Amino acid sequence: MIPRYSRAPMTAIWTPENRFRIWFEIEAHATEALAELGVVPASAAKALWDWWATKPAIDVAAIDAIEAVTKHDVIAFLTWVAEQVGDEARFMHQGMTSSDVLDTCLAVQLAQATDILLADLDALLAAIRTRAEEHKLTPTIGRSHGIHAEPVTFGLKLAQAYAEFDRCKARLTAARAEIATCAISGAVGTFANIDPRVEAHVAAKMGLAVEPVSTQVIPRDRHAMYFAVLGVIASSIERLATEVRHLQRTEVLEAEEYFSPGQKGSSAMPHKRNPVLTENLTGLARMVRGYVTPALENVALWHERDISHSSVERYIGPDATITLDFALARLTGVIDKLLVYPARMEKNLNKMGGLVHSQRVLLALTQAGVSREDSYKLVQRNAMKVWESDGQLSLLELLKADPEVPLSDAELEEKFDLGYHLKHVDTIFARVFGA
Amino acid sequence: MIPRYSRAPMTAIWTPENRFRIWFEIEAHATEALAELGVVPASAAKALWDWWATKPAIDVAAIDAIEAVTKHDVIAFLTWVAEQVGDEARFMHQGMTSSDVLDTCLAVQLAQATDILLADLDALLAAIRTRAEEHKLTPTIGRSHGIHAEPVTFGLKLAQAYAEFDRCKARLTAARAEIATCAISGAVGTFANIDPRVEAHVAAKMGLAVEPVSTQVIPRDRHAMYFAVLGVIASSIERLATEVRHLQRTEVLEAEEYFSPGQKGSSAMPHKRNPVLTENLTGLARMVRGYVTPALENVALWHERDISHSSVERYIGPDATITLDFALARLTGVIDKLLVYPARMEKNLNKMGGLVHSQRVLLALTQAGVSREDSYKLVQRNAMKVWESDGQLSLLELLKADPEVPLSDAELEEKFDLGYHLKHVDTIFARVFGA
């Protein structure tokens, strides 16, 4: 967890305090269910909740001190709670195993984290949509291979990003369901010492599904899938960040990250305005992606469980969610405040002397009866002259002057109309944003 | 693609012949739609389909030879088709760009591959279920950290695997939907030169959804998600394979891979019967997982597209699906023919002198009024004697002889009943396999 890449609400989820609060709730709900089943006295559950109702502070240092002796975190926690609550606390944790608490707690934490990430995605989607609608018909050059291709609009670029993050949201919603399960099934998952109804009760109270079959632990394919989805989202962040970085290049400069008054781009070069936020997002994406493989390696635990996954999750549980939360919020800010330069877009669009219209001419030639091969050659030989002139020559004028081109000046001029390329923008927007 | 880890039906999907067939169908359906829209003559589509009805062989070498000159695969293919079909073929590919064909083809290939993988999963699930029901009540020791914990059944182990692969199937079904989309939207996705209805027509005919917004290419977050799911499935394969490897260890030997009569385990040591299939699966899982990161790196293409994803997909499209298909089938065979040794399971279960029942005693002590801390110490001091005797001493007898243990012999004996641990097996099976 890097403070500068962290936001408070997400970080709070991963504090010891929040973890211990969730542990308590799981234990208290379980005790409640055990009391209903007659396994423990009802007074035990009551004692726990009564104490909880006093909103007691969690003394992390005290719990850590006990753990330093017992070398076992859940026993340390239970010991501390027993010190606070008194004798009734001995009925806590009856028939349970540590992982019942730990794994169910992790499920709650990941679900909490995911709710923040889903809200982040909503905010990002809203920001993208606003700017997409603003620039729905702002023409700009579409580029394949970094080379000018044909016109698009800046709104279309953002519509693509919207659709991509909308898919990310659907994936994350599914991933949340993957990890939001509760297991209270005992040392090897047989419910030998605890009735399955306890699990059902705790699951319902904690907003989780019941894990159909656990083996002391919740199976780690769920978590692997979850972190893989975070890796995909990070990659989509990198894509949009990379787009901004390209657009801000000195030679392109069609858009820029917002540059605040006090900001300095370089200690040496005062004129610099660098896309540092999106470069940063590129790096953060690498990190979130980097957590996918350890999560995949966690799946093959030995037999009913080993604990190798635990240290991995101590890192990537917080690091992946905190970093992704920060990155989504940063990207939202970048899009929200992005400086967009339509005039520069138009200038760039026109700089290739009309080459972007070459395909339309090609099509018109074939429709006028020229073979595909000959049409291609006819267009290419003129296009190459324009290309080599660095946009000083005009494709339209060259084609008009080419005696082998069987199209009138008017026919040719019609092929160079920008509106032609934008006629289906409405269709695409309707697909992406709804009618 | 490694022949020894490949199966024919999956391999066939990735042959040039299959790719060119799909290309043709996309082009012919598109021409058909263009004819319906009056853009090209109906005779063009008819000519294509008439030729296709003759079931022409695809001359891969001829197409390759053309590509060697044009350095462009789709143009090479179109040129070859035109040579076969004649003049009407010039209307093919009107307004389309190569990626319309390539990306839609990849979607079809991945969908075909996924259908095989889904069938593989069905076969694996069936094999696991059969063996799970066979061993539903075969007692065996549950192990955490590789150390004996409490009894489970071998059927429960398999039920867990069933639930895990059932989740994998759901993930793969979702992943299929992710990648089964059609894009026929032109050079930068604006439909400038092609009506969106062509895309809708081709999509319907090819069994795909329409890509809402493409940018010459189908966005690669879809493929990243797809290969990530394959990586998760591979990790689940590794988990079950690792279980078998552990069970076959000399000292454990509770199960073994089937060993065919002619087979030799070692050129040097004739007694060896090694879990080579599941070790192999462990390695194959590493490979399929290794393809996840390149797929994630493919997402951030530049602007409307660059072609860096293409080489990656030439490797991982075939390699990931072929390897996973092989691995799933191999694992199915392993489970199907697995030699299971219930007698050895029972022997291992009993070898720790009853230590596996320690938790029940602990619980009984607390219920008899002993504090949790004291109960723990009471059990642990006797358990440690058993442990140090390597199972020669009996926990039950030691507890009976311990004057501080406030339980009668009969009460103690009841705590060492195996049936106690199996009473919820039905519940778990019902959760996993249905009532």
Add this chain to the structure above:
Amino acid sequence: MIPRYSRAPMTAIWTPENRFRIWFEIEAHATEALAELGVVPASAAKALWDWWATKPAIDVAAIDAIEAVTKHDVIAFLTWVAEQVGDEARFMHQGMTSSDVLDTCLAVQLAQATDILLADLDALLAAIRTRAEEHKLTPTIGRSHGIHAEPVTFGLKLAQAYAEFDRCKARLTAARAEIATCAISGAVGTFANIDPRVEAHVAAKMGLAVEPVSTQVIPRDRHAMYFAVLGVIASSIERLATEVRHLQRTEVLEAEEYFSPGQKGSSAMPHKRNPVLTENLTGLARMVRGYVTPALENVALWHERDISHSSVERYIGPDATITLDFALARLTGVIDKLLVYPARMEKNLNKMGGLVHSQRVLLALTQAGVSREDSYKLVQRNAMKVWESDGQLSLLELLKADPEVPLSDAELEEKFDLGYHLKHVDTIFARVFGA
């Protein structure tokens, strides 16, 4: 950085205080060199060093507050130093760019971290060697595929680990040289505003080599190589940790992690003694490996540099070195205190009824003139009987009784001598540890 997996000396390297101290030294040495070259007054360097000689505390909060305005860390630091030192400080950083400081500082930090890691490796090697010599001739079964193969000694297992970590040390020494370079070359590496002699001076003072050609930044292939080496070391840690985990399995129990008196293995099962340290190491190895790919992705910075590497390094610089330091120390402790059970090793070695000697018999048969194929069949048919008896039958007795075996009882008995397998232990130890 996870406190529970961190040790103080390594963590200290990554504190802001240490970073700022290194920044100061770089700036002061550079000012010194500039003064020698006559670019700035000698009094400037003197003022800096005079202030430094007062051992001033670094006010991180104050520097952070300045950065919150300037959004530039080096400028914030220089501003703060100027506030402390006074007017002479304006000569600091003449002709330098931020990266001159940042990258050279990272080189120093990584070199410092590496020195700790090298010492960690030395301690680990010493611990392994001590235990290897102690158990040089302790017989134990060698296992391939988890199946008993032929006898080895426990010392040989450790000799292998020694050789492996000795290679790791050589790799880390080379990796240190990779990253210990100094770049003071200005905004794009041309030395336009700063004389190369400044770089040489700072490099010498900071114990670094001169970076032959930098581009504002030190090229990131160096760091990629560095973190890749950490990933390899982590994988070797996982190997030895996995060995211990296997040896501690209930059925094997040839060695155990030291179990301290107050320790509890399980809140539910008091008899449990789990290999939690080595399981933990397995997870930590996954993390350190997970940092390799982001480091590799950092190499392809755009043009003379982009800043995407920076956020990645803020994570993996500390996380990889702190985790690896902790893991090496933990592994050293595990080996140092490992409980080794030679009696159990002997028992396991003998449990297969002499099957481990099968190869020797095979060899003797071929040397006695039996064809290789027939020898194999002769041994295998007897070996299989022993195998199926779970070690109750004796291979030696079966072979004596087999009329087709053309060897006398004495000849056969000689083939079952354990010493035969240990005769080259000295040779191997000499190779690994020196004569």
Add this chain to the structure above:
Amino acid sequence: MIPRYSRAPMTAIWTPENRFRIWFEIEAHATEALAELGVVPASAAKALWDWWATKPAIDVAAIDAIEAVTKHDVIAFLTWVAEQVGDEARFMHQGMTSSDVLDTCLAVQLAQATDILLADLDALLAAIRTRAEEHKLTPTIGRSHGIHAEPVTFGLKLAQAYAEFDRCKARLTAARAEIATCAISGAVGTFANIDPRVEAHVAAKMGLAVEPVSTQVIPRDRHAMYFAVLGVIASSIERLATEVRHLQRTEVLEAEEYFSPGQKGSSAMPHKRNPVLTENLTGLARMVRGYVTPALENVALWHERDISHSSVERYIGPDATITLDFALARLTGVIDKLLVYPARMEKNLNKMGGLVHSQRVLLALTQAGVSREDSYKLVQRNAMKVWESDGQLSLLELLKADPEVPLSDAELEEKFDLGYHLKHVDTIFARVFGA
């Protein structure tokens, strides 16, 4: 292995024929050593070499057919050789285990592959050096963050690449030494059935070092290190490829991949000249990097060995070396034939109205007694005007007109001299290429 990304000499290394040839040589050399030691008759080795001297064709199909029965590759090979050579062949493989052959063979194959890769690097270095010297003083703008910074030369860009690949060569040379070891140590590495002198003999004959301690297999940390180095090299390839992709962007166009006469950039857009080779290299780099993690996961084999590494190496042995060989050769071709446009470089360099000289002015101001803070503000306020004019205004003219700037026109003009930036090019070239 993808044929289009493969070259014949590297592919040949990974054919069954080459593998079997190496197997034979290992076996024959071992038999020779055994004969010298008196273990087998000298006639056995002679028989093998005599047969080999006839340059027999390797009948892969026949060997595969035997393996289909025995399910063991080395036994199948030995059986086939015995069929060819006759009775004397039964002395082959005495005391050896399959891995002695397999692992030593892999070492030979990887060494062969590395020799090709080292030659590839030499060719690449030569190409880079030629172009670097050609453009040693061709001015071009240096860019940080994709934004114009200060002038460099195109030769300097290439010198950086040269230094980077020179480091790669040193790493690969070290990696070759890592994997070029020979192990002939028997079933668990104890030399129980084979004298260490056999290993030493085979090692010397095959050009390998002796593996100090093996455990049936050569330890996989060696291979992990090897493939990690390939991953680093791939990342350096991506860096240079990315540079070319950027330079070829329509708006930049300072360099272009060579475009052959028959080539078509796009089936739709005849004017397109796309950097497809370097985009392709970007994808290939992802693949080679993707093989690093499976190689790292291969290290932690169980006990003396399991065979999980084997399937991984069947993929990545060929795939990583073949792909990297192809990529290095492709990159060499790109650099060799790269179209470089100095006029365009100059045009781009000048397009920002002299902003690239801002740092020099900043420095001059501080040297003229203005405080650093004020100097920064003075430069920045003029720089921003130029920036916002899109290079239409001139920084030099604005500074001349700024009454607060305490520098004469002549002093200012001197600060805008390009030569100033190139004065240390010789120094850097001498560092990189030698004096």
